[in-house]
Amino acid sequence: MNLAEARAALKTAKRVAVLTGAGISAESGIPTFRDAQTGHWARFRPEDLASPPAYARDPEMVWEWYAGRYREVLNAQPNEGHRLLAGLEREKGEGFFLATQNVDGLHARAGSKRLVELHGNLLSARDEKTGEIFPLAAPNALQTPPTSPNGNRMRPNVVWFGEFLPEDALEAAQNAFHTCEVALIVGTSGVVYPAAGLALEAMAEGAVVIEINPDATELTPLLTFSLREKASAGLAQLLA
Incomplete structure (x- = not known):
């Protein structure tokens, strides 16, 4: 699959599921957990x-x-990547679903509503x-x-080391990726399970799975198409 075909698949899809990781928040200046240990x-x-x-x-x-x-x-403030995903949600309506591994709340602040935060939220207790x-x-x-x-x-x-993800959030994400036509895997290394398994679930059900990441990941060889870009740039190209 090439970029034009990926764009066309996303444009025509009625059901789109998205997984985001630390890469999308890095552009807002938020360090990863380990990078914050200074x-x-x-x-x-x-x-x-x-x-x-x-x-x-x-x-x-x-x-x-x-x-x-x-x-x-x-x-920190939401960046263009967060805003583009909020816009895609407005376009797709009830057919859109976003699962994030981030705990910064930036997706919600950018306007995303059909959202689950798999690892919790730093703004609450x-x-x-x-x-x-x-x-x-x-x-x-x-x-x-x-x-x-x-x-x-x-x-x-x-969610801390040794704890399970919230059952309702994980179940909602699994259902969305199980039934989507196109899945976007944005800014995540693909090594943290069970979240990383969502891409493979979508692939197994015949979905087009598109990765956006500046570096190749363990998932890259298994997916339909990969864009070697930062989150905001890759989403801008895909949604052009």
């Missing part, structure tokens, strides 16, 4: 900052890390006793660990 945080393993045992051992330290990332995310999700206070008013309106301590609303 200075004081460079001496920690990821599991020391993002796992249930780490939180049980030192919730104050874990919250210090996540409060810093929360401030970074709030300072979860009541440890009730499981309810609440938005975090503004950074200048945030006290960590934060307390929910119920009076209970809250944990970051993200």
Whole structure:
């Protein structure tokens, strides 16, 4: 398949499923989890900052890390890639579905609505006793660990190492990729499962699966077409 054929397939498709990863947010200046481990945080393993045992051992330290990332995310803005996907959703309507591995909330801020956040959201926290999700206070008013309106301590609303993805979000994503005509895999390395398996599910059902990534990934040889571009540039070419 070439670019013109990929464009035509996307244009005529009534059901489109999209998976995005860190690559689309990098253009908004948001570092990946590991890239954010600089200075004081460079001496920690990821599991020391993002796992249930780490939180049980030192919730104050874990919250210090996540409060810093929360401030970074709030300072970032959606980029053209986020906006192009929001526009594609408006075009396709109910036939569109977006699953993201990112926790920065930029897709929603760009206008995406038919969306699941597979790994959670840094802008919110979860009541440890009730499981309810609440938005975090503004950074200048945030006290960590934060307390929910119920009076209970809250944990970051993200999926940690050793935890399962939210069942309802994963099921919705699997259903969308199982039934789509075209799938877009944007800015993701294709090594984090089960999210990476969504592309293979779509391929198995006969969908056209298009990857946008500046570098080849483990998925590249298995997919219908790949654009070696950053997220925004690749989406602009595909939607031209």
